Amino acid sequence: MTCPLELVRDRGGSIGLFVLDGLGGLPHPDGGKTELEAANTPQLDALAKISSLGRIQLLPPGITPGSGPGHMSLFGHDPMQLEFGRGLLEALGSDYPLATGEIAARGNFCSIDEKGLVSDRRAGRPSDEECHRICELLMQQISLDGVQVRLLAGKQHRFTWVITGDALGAAVNDNDPQVTGREPLPLKGRGASSERTALLATEWIRRAREVLATEQVANGVLLRGFSSRPDVPTFEQLYNLRSGAIAIYPMYRGVAKLVGMDSLDAGNDLKEQAESLSRAVSDGYDFLFVHHKDTDTAGHSGDFDAKVAAIETFDAALPSFLEAGLDVVAITGDHSTPTSMAQHSWHPVPLLVHSRRVLPVEGVPFTERGCIYGDIGTIRGQELMPLLLAHADRLDKFGA
Structure with a gap:
């Protein structure tokens, strides 16, 4: 946390942080x-002309952030000092509190060919209904001695294993x-308790493969991001902010809940997210986090045109978000997902603050290269929140 607590005021303007997942390219x-x-992007172009621009280095140069660490950096924490996996965020985002003694992992239903190699890590992105059906089937068919395993169905191929x-x-x-084109990796634990988890998960996966053997596409399971729940200060404790998250996907609701944000109804698209934002501002929320996933989905698919379209869709919706009347608007990403790489990368992400x-710096566009020349410069992820608090007149002067 780069902002001394004694400087934070309990009054000031409202702040909106809009995260276009995987924005950088x-x-x-x-x-x-x-x-x-x-x-x-006519709307972003117009806003950029009357805004400050820069870039955010979410983790030390060269280190590629996952979605969880990327968001935690934006929220003012040093992800390198926090130990948790994606499973925790998926669980919290599914309204599962994850108590002491419980471990969560992010699950993917996948396709495995006759050679035992992963042919599709997302099993063709099944419908949400299909994901629920498969989760129910596995919970009915599999039990392990001495432990209980729950599956929390998510969107498409995603679920949480608890x-x-x-x-x-x-x-x-x-x-x-x-x-x-590779086999699923063998699970191994560091230390006796983690090795016990690894052995139990391995046995559960083996049985899941047996149950799913007759499925047309989703015949395998991948687990990642094993995690317990750490103790993390909340936004109210750090910033005196009543905060809320407007995120459609469970994982992003989860990372917001980890830092104490209320999970608000996000609906199913940008229009409904904008409506939720307006209600939240009217209800007196000081800080609103709005998450847009489609940019990252296209990036992982390596689909340049789809990512362009996802950016343009957000641009078209931007006026409806601005109508909420926020005092400070920040637009950025939680990491870069270039379609040429089809995965996360270490590159800094563009930042707009209004x-x-x-x-404003005349002639500087809101793009990866344009933001290099913005007045904000390149800042660390943990430096974003103090900057936004200052713009909202929520920080006292430091020193005499």
Whole structure:
């Protein structure tokens, strides 16, 4: 936390943090433009002209952030000092509190070919209803002695795997190879309690493969991000902010809940998220986090045009978000997901901050290359919250 607690006021303007997941990109090998540069964004262009611009380095240079660490950095924490996995965030986002003695992991239903190799890490992205059906089937068919395993169905191929029992540890590697054409990795634990978790998870996966053997596509399971729940200060404790999250996907609701945000109804699209934002501002929330997933989904698919379209869709919805009347608006990403890489990368993400206290630089566009020349410069992720608090007139002066 880079902001001394004694400087934080209990009054000031309202703040909106809009995170376009995986926003940052790299030049297309043919056209030479990034996805953000190629997108037609009249609303963002107009806002950029009256805003401060810069970039955020979410983790130390060269280190690629996962979604959880990326968001925790934006929220003012040093992710390198926090030990938790994605399973915790998925559980919290599914309204499961994850108590002491419980371990959670993020699950993917996947496709495994006759050679035992992963052919599709997302099993063709099944419907939410299909995901619920498969989760129910596995819970009915599989039990392990001495522990209880719950599955919390998520969206498409995603679910949360929760194990409850004695002497369990979370220091377990992922079995997800992260690429196709390879076998799922063997699970191993560091220390006796984590090795117990690894052995139990291995047995559960073996039985799941047996149950799913007749499924057409989703015939395998990948687990990653094993985690227990750490003690993390809340937004109210750190910043005197009544905060809320407007996120459609459970994982992002989870990371917001970890820092004490209320999970607000996000609906199913940007229009409904904008309506929720307006209600939240009217209800007196000081800080609202709004998450847009589609940019990252397209990035992971390696689909340049789809990522451009996802950016343009957000751009078209931007006026409805601005109508909520926030005093400070920040737009950025939690990491870069260039379609040329089809995975997260270490590159800094663009940052736009709008308030009545900005210092715009003429001619600087809201793009990866344009933001290099903005007045904010390149800041660490943990430095974003103090900057937003200052723009909202929520910080006292430091020193005499």
